Amino acid sequence: MANASKKELLYVRTEMVPQQPPPAGEVGIRKWIWENLLSSMSKFSTVGETISSILMMFLTLFVIWAIYMVVSILYHFALGDAIFTGTDGSFCRPVDNQGKIPLGQNIGACWPFITHRIGQFMNGFYPEAERWRVYLTYILAAALIIPAAMPDAPGKTINSILLFGVFPFVATVLLSGGHMDISASSYTFWAVVFGVLLAVLAVFQIVTKIEGLFMKGAKILAIAAIAIFAILFVLGFDFGLAYIETSKWGGLMLTLVIGLVGIVVSLPLGIILALARRSHMPAVRLVATIFIEVFRGVPLITVLFMSSVMLPLFFPEGVSFDKLIRALIVVALFSSAYMAEVVRGGLQAIPKGQYEGAQALGLSFWQTNNLITMPQALKMVIPGIVNTFIGLFKDTSLVSIIGLFDFLGILDSALQDTKWLAPTNQMTGYLFLAIVYWIFTFSMSRYSMYTENRLHTGHKR
């Protein structure tokens, strides 16, 4: 008896089973079709399953019908019944309204309304003869942004310096015409500032006696001084470009200017605010918290209104800020408050062990932040960052309420044109706007997915 039970218990595998391919139904298109389309409506073994399968069939049919309806309505409006040529609104109006379309015919999108003024949609009231400057700026921007966005492109350092250090000023001069009124006193002002800084540095050197401090600091100051004076010079220099005031900027170009400036400013500012809000120094934390809560707690429209109506009250008469610059500042500050909270969320998710690991190795606070925690935090919140970017890009349309003609504002002004009155203009215009906005935001979204996958370094334990 004891012997028998021993025999039953003993089992020794003599042959290992090699890995085998899965059964045919488990892979490829057949599996996909079965799992995603058919499996939910082919269970009939009980009453409950039968009912649910039948419901699923109806649901499937309904979804197919709904997709068909949406696609067909869009198709007929945008292509089938659309008008593609014409020189004024009459081409898109029915005969009973002094138009050319026979009665009874469906009227789709009025594309000539868009193509006729495409230049205005793109550039606002920027003079036609000078629009090459806008296009040149686009080309320069693309030439710098595309390699910056490609992880394997060479010359990252020089690329970044050109994109963030040089391009903004080149673009400013190109778009506005430069030749700004920079008086000799601004040169003197900066000369005095650098002189004072140099003196402070010298005193520091004498007091602290750190070797090479003065030379090192003087070098940095010299580079900063050269940069500032170069910027002042470039902004003030007469390149022979006609001056185009910012009130003439408009359309997609204005939207891109505000959107890009907002994006480029809000990320670093948001990072600083997030760090400040987590700081151990109460004063720093308080200032950051107040800033974030105030800007986040007030609608963008309100801030924009306040900037245009109330800000002048704080300055002496005669001093006026450019409308566009005000909008830029407001949009950048507003989105940096949101960005700060997104980044803070990422920092909260970094385990304490990461800080301890870095500290135990002797890394300083800034080294720990720049090399260990911030890269991981930013990687984690890429979806949130891009979310904020996309929100910011679309929110730029609100600047139309302070009288700037951004992409949306320019459509509203185009719709006032009596020569182009037609029943479908509004819908055509909004459809066009929606498509263009969507192309930009969807590209951002895809690029963020790509970056997420690229930075994914195995699973966390």
Next chain:
Amino acid sequence: MADAAKKMEISDEIAIEISGMNKWYGDFHVLRDINLTVQRGERIVICGPSGSGKSTLIRCINRLEEHQKGKIVVDGIELTNDLKKIDEIRREVGMCFQHFNLFPHLTVLENCTLAPIWVRKTPKADAEAVAMKYLERVKIPEQADKYPGQLSGGQQQRVAIARSLCMEPKIMLFDEPTSALDPEMIKEVLEVMVDLAESGMTMLCVTHEMGFARKVANRVIFMDEGQIIEQNSPDQFFDNPKSDRTKLFLSQIIH
């Protein structure tokens, strides 16, 4: 073995001196009247029930935790609020954690070269050579270009040891280095630690690996309720415990 024992000689030089140290977490008195002198080359195993303050004790040595009373002198430098001195000590004291605390966004090699490059200002090529030397010592040079997330727990802990060694520390602290590992992986980590002990490194290990304690430790410290209850040579400690609390603890961990 005799050869190894020779290498494991203890010098008269003092590596760490803790006297009259006390620490509180809010109202809770975690460490009470700690007095401990560690000589260079000593291998000390600290054990005790959870919550007895053993991790907190070694975390005080590199100032991951702050003590409120008493004195800690590491490598001749007293730990105060002076950040410079804290940095100096952290450069000389390596630490391995229960959960490894590797940097998941950096490769194994980058994990190892980060501190030498940024803290010691070693040129990158030199730092990489040193890193490869220590990765070979922990027997995973072939994983240098992988990310921590792609390695097993045992491999990760060995990388963490190599990462600390790359700073060429004089003292190594181990905070339960094998507690988070699967049973099959404990041995590979312990082998690396034994190898390190035999090379003469001053080590303080919080661990419950009693085999390891018997093999390499020259002193075992038993802690409970934030106090050092008993310390002795491993043989005496395990075979002839003096205090009742130690006897109870030993009877509970040896099944």
